[in-house]
Amino acid sequence: MPELLSDTTVLILTAICAYLLGSVPFGVVTTRLMGLGDLRRIGSGNIGATNVLRTGNKPAALATLLLDGGKGAVAVLLARALVGAEDAAQVAGLAAFLGHLYPVWLGFKGGKGVATFLGTMIALAWPVGLACCATWLVAVLVTRISSVGALMAAGLAPLWLFVFDHGRLLALTAIFTLLIYFRHAANLARLKAGTEPKIGQKSAPGPG
Secondary structure (H helix, E strand, O other), X not given: OOOOXXXXXXXXXXXXXXXXXXXXXXXXXXXXXXXXXOHHHOOOOOOOHHHHHOOOOHHHHHHHHHHHHHHHHHHHHHHHHHHOOHHHHHHHHHHHHHHHHOOHHHOOOOOOOHHHHHHHHHHHOHHHHHHHHHHHHHHHHHHOXXXXXXXXXXXXXXXXXXXXXXXXXXXXXHHHHHHHHHHOHXXXXXXXXXXXXXXXXXXXXXXX
């Protein structure tokens, strides 16, 4: 994280607002609005776009992906515009990400944060964010496994920081990466066992 130079009260308010925005479970909202049922009772039970795709509704999955990514980006851009400081932008990005992982509206049981991570990175440093998106896309196209794309995008994010000279984001990105790997612990175990389902296949049991 950068040196926190902005007013402490302002940063706290920024974090609270960004967290509440990040907590909006767009996957759950989208599936309900489109009459697809309770997403938490579908497939893996995860609230992200990959699980929405298991409903067979691609527009719903795309909407969830864009909205989950957008809330991270919006949190960063609003903080940057209203506070006018990079520390506030990074605090907002982290708070929105934590909101998606641990949303107050769902009893702190949220998603794995990949889309929100990508949207946040695009807003913080768009070349790095786009490189992470490209990493995710290539990994998914090659393996047809969503979790591999997520893990590769998060794992290579620190490399892209140095390639594009955005080392100031290293601490924040390290937190993102560690949390994404933590949230994908079950996926990592299935990948090791060779049982992780590919996109389009029936989800494996559990929260992944």
